[in-house]
Amino acid sequence: MTEEGSIAQRGVCIWLTGLSGSGKSTTATVLAQRLAAIGCRVRVLDGDVVRAQRATRLGFSRADREANALSVAQAAGEAMALGEIAICALISPYRDTRDHVRAMMGPASFIEVFMDTPLALCEARDVKGLYRRARTGALRGVTGIDDPYEPPVSPDVRLTTATTTPEENVDTLIRLLEHRGLLSRCSPRG
Secondary structure (H helix, E strand, C coil), X not given: XXXXXXXXXXXXXXXXXXXXXXXXXXXXXXXXXXXXXXCCCEEEEEHHHHHHHCCCCCCCCHHHHHHHHHHHHHHHHHHHHCCCEEEEECCCCCHHHHHHHHHHHCHHHEEEEEECCCHHHHHHHCCCCHXXXXXXXXXXXXXXXXECCCXXXXXXXXXXXXXXXXXXXXXXXXXXXXXXXXXXXXCCCC
């Protein structure tokens, strides 16, 4: 079986990483809608949702953050085995964890998307109030404040929400998927 045939049969993992408030979830939602509209089977895996499902066991230590990312990766692998496109939106702050996930998925089936949004803009959005609580000392271990975020060195694509809309970012992702031949199986079903 060719590498391209293997990818089409196995599915794809699109891994959106970035700070809280960088636009990961919004981009994932818009991308999922666009892909579903052209006939792709899509599964969105949000790191916050996975964490909430395991809230009694996971905190915010490095080990727990890695465990959360690996839980998302496991669910993505299950989706890929069904030929789905898994869209994963989570901070996943550690480069080595993301590299491990890439190796698990297979580099040709994994697209790392760096949501490169400045911390100041993420703080201004502060949808969950994390940054505000971290700045007042009420919360510790917030990525980008008192816990590191290690940006990808060579992401497959770098997006920002500071100067582009979610729709424009999704256009970029769709073009990348088309360029790599990963949408050939997503033609509308008749």
